[in-house]
Amino acid sequence: MMETPKLLSLDALREYRRGVISDGMDKVTGIWVCCGTGCLAWGSAGVLEAIKKHIGTISADIAVGVRCEAGGCHGQCERGPIVEITPHGWVYHKTRPQDAEKLVRFALEGDPASPTEDKNPFTAKQEKRVLSRMGKMSPTSITDYIRNDGYEALEKALGEMSPEEICRAVSSSGLRGRGGGGFKTGTKWEACRRSKSGVKYVLVNGDEGDPGAFMDRSLMEGDPHSVIEGLIIGGYAMEASDGYIYVRNEYPQAIKHLQKAIDDARELGLLGENILGTGFDFDIAICRGGGAFVCGESTALMASIEGRAGTPRVKYIRSTERGLWDKPTVLNNVETWANVPLIVRNGAEWFRDIGTEGSPGTKIFALVGKVENTGLVEVPMGTTLRRVIYDIGGGIKKKRSFKAVQTGGPSGGCLPESALDIGIDFDSLTAAGSMMGSGGMIVMDDRTCMVDVARYFIDFLVGESCGKCVPCREGVKKMSLILNDITAGRGVQGDVETLGEMARSLADTALCGLGQSAPNPVLSTIKYFREEYDEHVRDGFCRAGVCRGMFAAGISESCVGCGVCRKSCPVSAINGEVKRRHMVDKSRCIGCGSCFDLCPARAITPERRPQK
Amino acid sequence: MIGVTIDGRTIAVEEGTTLLDAARSIGIKIPTLCHHDGLPPDGNCRLCAVEVDERGRKKLVSSCMYPIKSEISADTKNERVIAARRFVVQLLINRNPKAIAIGELAKEYGVVREERFALEADLCVRCGRCVRACESNGTDAIGMARAGFERYVAAPYDEAPESCVGCASCAEVCPTGKITYKDDGLIRKIWNRTFDLAVCRRCGSRYATKEQLAHIGRLGAANIAVEDIDEPRLCDKCRKAIYTAKFKTGS
Ligand SMILES: Cc1cc2nc3c(=O)[nH]c(=O)nc-3n(C[C@H](O)[C@H](O)[C@H](O)COP(=O)(O)O)c2cc1C
Ligand code: SF4
Ligand code: SF4
């Protein structure tokens, strides 16, 4: 390990980098045990300990050839604990402590199977740019970051570029905010740069409130320096002196790793006064949020940093003029910031060369739901939903059929099969009635009731509304009452029309983005799955077999007569002899759905209830 | 000065004037609920919605907070505006059927309470005027508790608020009469607390609580304890009367 000097000039940083690269560590085989939140839950700490212990038992002159440490998230958390061996790029899933001996042997002597990422369909078709370092280095080591091209962009920015040039590069890269709105980052930066003020702020939005989303958490945990490097460059470009990273308190590891990264960067002289002798002063603090969804909204986030209640404020003046403590402020999402060093280092042209005209670059998605492979997926913008869900995600679980994909988090929308060939970017998703949001992607199969999905998201938003403005506080609640009525068989004619009208009024009147976009899940499901709403309201029928009491079980010819359903039925509505087709007494069936998933022959399907 | 056209009439206003003030200055009525001339605006009821046209971009804004910064035009009565207000009034009357102000709005906008969505009736419209009044006084005794549909006005931990001085500003600005207080002889009861009223030595009116007078004194940097208020003082009206009387005699 090298001593940490305080770097006082750009030359000193270059010299330091040369030292890091030639310290011989690149010849050492790395065994990286993922210790992201997901893998830790699978017990990766035990695997790490076992490997370290095993290395301790082999002779010292051999052991110097390997290094085993905690690594960052691979994004395929369901296959954890994941271990990667560098520089070979071999990745091992579902490892256990008893694999330690084997893994160390592979590291030292090679693995004939050579399980590289291109043999894993989930990762082979991805384009990892922002995630390129994840899992291949120690997230808590600034030297590892520097060894992997880290702080090269900062060196270039401070050494060769003026603040104007950086803003221009970000503008011409076409980078759009990854946190939801897709606002052009460069436009925001230039506006803030032009604002005359002695004090300006740059902020990172690490609130990540969308249920199921974990792109930002993984980045902050697994490559914290990439966010910090972006933020320092942004501070320089906009002549800001302070940066804040707003992270929800439920992300303790992200907070720990970011804090370590900030401390290490400060110790090395990359933060603080007169950074690298350039005369630029900049420092970063972490601000922990209580984890309310609405605190991800920009004005609520700023109120929260100021120490006030995290409720949105009416804003007719942009943050780039009057933001945090009324000073010019730029707020960007974690992933947006992590893209900045890439753009500065490789140039705007390089950035634009993948993605679409209107949405260049890559985007990270959290692919979850009823797909075979779930996890973080980084693909070029413009990649079709089909490619993500089928080629990368491996298709629908248990060979069921696809019904819808929900994108954009709770205020996003649900898209049907006919939309699968849409190339995903900010504009195409909006045009289709959904949105990019921060990158949540939930795949649903035919056992999903779309009305129930809308109800679920609306109920989530009822719980997350701050309650400040009338339209959202009372209106989203009213939509919830209607949707709960419909899914309980109490819907009345005209409910769907009422929901549609309310959606338009909410978008017009709510104070902040939460209320304005709250109706999206309802509007998009009405747009693409209207028959299901009508079946619920008119016929009291839920074709997915989800809404209690709104269907009866029906057993088809594929019944093998095993009797499992008969035994599971709480009201004994199923009759039949062993090895003979069973039958359901529909008038007794209460539509609880307990038998459906038990049937090994998948012979039970929801059917209409007999008319009373 | 900036030219602004409201409902077809153009006037010149000072930069930063709110659309609401500009409209009122030419006699155009826009309904408001959370707005109060004496309090900082908050823009939470959305009733004062009007449509502005910013160089071809039309959007609904809350006129009570929208600052006029460039030449714009605004429509305070078109279909979109009325639909938005009706939507808000409908939601309000569903929850606050007994609030007189809301009843009047409902009549004006032609909406009736929807029994199906009528949850527990309440007088409070969560406009936060009371909270802002208390904040403006520097007492900060009450605030909004909980979030979303459950949001309500409360003193910390729902206990009698220690920093309340019994001034009743909250009740004064409340548009629905949700906050009440009771003066009984020389005693005022509000927020589960009891205050002594001070009596004017000239007219005998009970014009403020002693805690309130001490608080005002403290704002003026004098270290006044409630006990110091014991000696009778003059109410505002009488003080003014005495001072103006001095000028009249001219001596
Ligand atoms: C209710 C609500 C929640 C939001 N939550 C987040 C969030 O968790 N993370 C995020 O980056 N942006 C979130 N946003 C978007 C932010 O307000 C803001 O637009 C974004 O952080 C700007 O950064 P960007 O341009 O890099 O996307 C949210 C917006 C709304 C209305
Ligand atoms: S829209 Fe909802 S979350 Fe936003 S201010 Fe209004 S009540 Fe709060
Ligand atoms: S108590 Fe009155 S002033 Fe306070 S929020 Fe409720 S309605 Fe508004």
Ligand code: FES
């Ligand atoms: S009066 Fe303007 S939003 Fe309430």
